[in-house]
Amino acid sequence: MGLLVTYAKPYWKKVSVTLLAVVLMAASTLVQPQFLEKMMNAIIKDDQQVILQNGFFLLFFALVGIISGITGTYFASQVSQSVAADIRLAEYQKIQSFSLQQVQDYSSANLVVRLTNDINQVQQLVMQALQMVIRVPILFIGAIILAIWTLPSLWWIIFLMILCIVFSSKRLFAMMGRSFGKIQKLIDQNNTLAQENLAGVRVVKSFNQQGQEEATFGKNTDDLTTVNRTIGYLFNLMFPIFMLISYAAIAGALLLISTTIKEAPDQLAKITPFITYLNQILMALLMLGMISTFASRGFVSLKRIRAVLEEKTDSETDQTDKVDLKTPTFLTDKLSVNKLSFTYPNAKKPVLQDLSFTLSAGQTLGIVGSTGSGKSTLALLLARLYQGDDGGKITIDGQDIHKLKAAVWHQNVGIVMQKPVLFSGTIEQNLKMGKQDASEEELLSAVEAAQAADFVSAYPDGLKHEISERSANLSGGQKQRLSLARALVKKPRLLILDDATSALDARSEKRVQEVLATDFVQTTKVIIAEKITSIIHADQILVLDEGRIVGSGTHEELLLKSPFYQEIFNSQKGKEGNHE
């Protein structure tokens, strides 16, 4: 609730207008039966003037009710949309600052639901709350007081009716409440299934898995429908049950009045407002039921959103805009990795153990090793996307990289991941992620260095060419080249290439190596490769096996002293790609 109040504060003027309109509407609803009673009395006495006079007031207050109703809905809708938009933005910004582990812990599908469906639920909650939170108590208490005031002897009928309604709705809501939590979980699963299936559509088709995928998705959708239907049934039951109770109360009231009408004929005029008040009490309880439904779903969603917003993230103490990104503040000398170990947060065993090595500025480090030996993990640690276990450190000129501003480190480090990721938008927009203010010349030079010039210049719109969703209109090699160009355009002080040239032909890969050696002399390079030819000239090569360094030295040294390295080299000799 505190979260909603915080986000609604900037819109206090509109909130006040909404609440004022709602109070006016509730008051006009309560006052109308009073004029109805006066009209009934005048009809019995055949007093035309009083009939007209009260008819006019009745119409006037009905009009006030309509206008204030429309005004309230208009402003409530504006406030709820603005509050939802602000929370959505805050949540999105928060997710942007999440570590890889946090994204993995929540799962991306779950975060998408929290950004979409959960926000919609909160929007509905705000909309309904603004319109009903004040209206319901005014209407409920006001109608009870006025009903008793109208026919005091029938007070117990009112309370009996309320008791029956409260009892039956409590039961219905208890049954519905259980389903709301389930819905959110099923929507998460539904999203995960759809996302995975669409992202891997080629695999699904090539393995003829459409039927299997449809069945899994269908099962989840059926479960969701069943839970939604249960809630729908229970909700739709509520209205007839309430109506039944209220008609029983009205019938009871009429029966009792009919026995006393001869001694007190003025009670005839009171029966109409009394019944109207009974209906208003019923309306108030129905609205309470509705708001409880929105509240049950809305508060589940609000809790999920708050969990995201309250996550502790690295960048909270590290605001990019306060950092001078232009001035390189490190990498003047030595990058040292000292006794570095790393265990993924939910894993039992460390993935990297006791790694130590040093690199001088401008040097090239090659990393080879068996699959799953921890090469990509080391790349992520060097890029400061994860932090090593206690004790081990990565330092630059003696300073722990985690003590530096994350934004500064990321500005000076270029990483090309094993699976290249580009975003929908133009090639230029993607490349400028490396350097926002890069000139066209700088972009073209990076494209040239990454051996992407041929295919980029073949597009009639060149750098303005649109990359489609999940870069479906690019080949694997093209994606790799553009990812490399994006890292090169920022002229990083430390460049990490994780199997980044695997989809390049031997000639292009050789050209990339030459460009890195001549145009990026100052850049320290860490190159993870499957093929030894990719790192053969490295100043130092690390051989990893099961997270440990099992060999280090130059190519020639390793050929002499590391059987593991020799084995890899011999297995690759003569194969395509050995362009040495």
Ligand SMILES: Nc1ncnc2c1ncn2[C@@H]1O[C@H](COP(=O)(O)OP(=O)(O)OP(=O)(O)O)[C@@H](O)[C@H]1O
């Ligand atoms: N996010 C993660 N959470 C938990 N374990 C992970 C995660 N990522 C990787 N691992 C595990 O860490 C180990 C090392 O993975 P890593 O990707 O670093 O190996 P690699 O040497 O790059 O492999 P490859 O040559 O196949 O790319 C593997 O056993 C893998 O299962």
